Amino acid sequence: MGFRSLLIALVLLALVGGAGYPPTAGGAPPAEAIIALDKYTTEKGRTLAATFAPQLRQIHNRVYHCRPWLDVRKGSLGFTRPVGLPGDDRYLNIWVWVEQEITPEFAGLGSAARRASAMFSRHGVDLLRQLAADAGILAHPVVHGYSVILEWIKPTGRVGNEETAETLGVFADKSTVQAFLARRISAAEFVEKATIVAFDGRERLGRLPLEVWEDNFATTFKPKDYEPQDKSVGC
Amino acid sequence: MRTWITRALLLGGIMLVASACATSEEWGEWGKHPTHFASGGHATFSVRNTEGSAPRVSRSEIDRARAEEWWGKVVTVSAEQIIQQ
Numbered sequence: 001m002g003f004r005s006l007l008i009a010l011v012l013l014a015l016v017g018g019a020g021y022p023p024t025a026g027g028a029p030p031a032e033a034i035i036a037l038d039k040y041t042t043e044k045g046r047t048l049a050a051t052f053a054p055q056l057r058q059i060h061n062r063v064y065h066c067r068p069w070l071d072v073r074k075g076s077l078g079f080t081r082p083v084g085l086p087g088d089d090r091y092l093n094i095w096v097w098v099e100q101e102i103t104p105e106f107a108g109l110g111s112a113a114r115r116a117s118a119m120f121s122r123h124g125v126d127l128l129r130q131l132a133a134d135a136g137i138l139a140h141p142v143v144h145g146y147s148v149i150l151e152w153i154k155p156t157g158r159v160g161n162e163e164t165a166e167t168l169g170v171f172a173d174k175s176t177v178q179a180f181l182a183r184r185i186s187a188a189e190f191v192e193k194a195t196i197v198a199f200d201g202r203e204r205l206g207r208l209p210l211e212v213w214e215d216n217f218a219t220t221f222k223p224k225d226y227e228p229q230d231k232s233v234g235c
Numbered sequence: 236m237r238t239w240i241t242r243a244l245l246l247g248g249i250m251l252v253a254s255a256c257a258t259s260e261e262w263g264e265w266g267k268h269p270t271h272f273a274s275g276g277h278a279t280f281s282v283r284n285t286e287g288s289a290p291r292v293s294r295s296e297i298d299r300a301r302a303e304e305w306w307g308k309v310v311t312v313s314a315e316q317i318i319q320q
Binding site for chain 2: 035039040041045064065068073075076078080081082083093095147149151153157159161162163164165167169197199201202204223224225226227228229
């Protein structure tokens, strides 16, 4: 290959490579993030999802455009039930990946419980508020509660070429969530009443002693120069 | 003719690379905050936000930027371990 050919090849490579496609990360589009009706295993879940389809899209839109540091996991937004609990109680669920830098401060929290507490305080409470915002879902007698699942990279969790994620799931009935968000019960009471699951990679941890504190990050932080593409969501 | 094409391509490539580098400082600024995004460079963002215009970043650009520096394989729980549809 001559010098000119090599030069042209390099320039073309730069031009093509600069496009940055296809994305392998990023939030799932609504059609993938929202659980498809045919995926529900019971009529109860399917009916709720069909009834509240516009609300599910709205929740996804708000998270996608107003919380760009969160990615809704594929097939996670809808009316699910927690594994291991008897019956078919349906929770309005959202499962997000939290995109963040592992700062020394975060890594320095030291334990899975502290990291989970920090993540739930920062992102979980805000998401619960978004889920509970719809009066129709709140009033619907078949909806049992709300659940938020957060997932993030574990500091010092890298093994070879693989990172390890930590996952926290919090499930609570509607009245508990309502009371907590309205400050009628304390964070400690909320935690006591909630079902909490946590994982280190694929390994299930015991019930974490979750603490919840005030964190206004979600409502005050705006990435530099970021503008929501869909202005109608009203971030 | 071939010389002209080569020069044009070379110039285009240099401009693209230069513009991509120019924004690494802007993206690096996000790193000062507890939450930021993985990418340090983003060509589409760079090309669109030229000097003199107010820079704007959209959600889809963030997604693309993340894709550029995605973590690779992540060991994590499967959905079926926590929720049932």
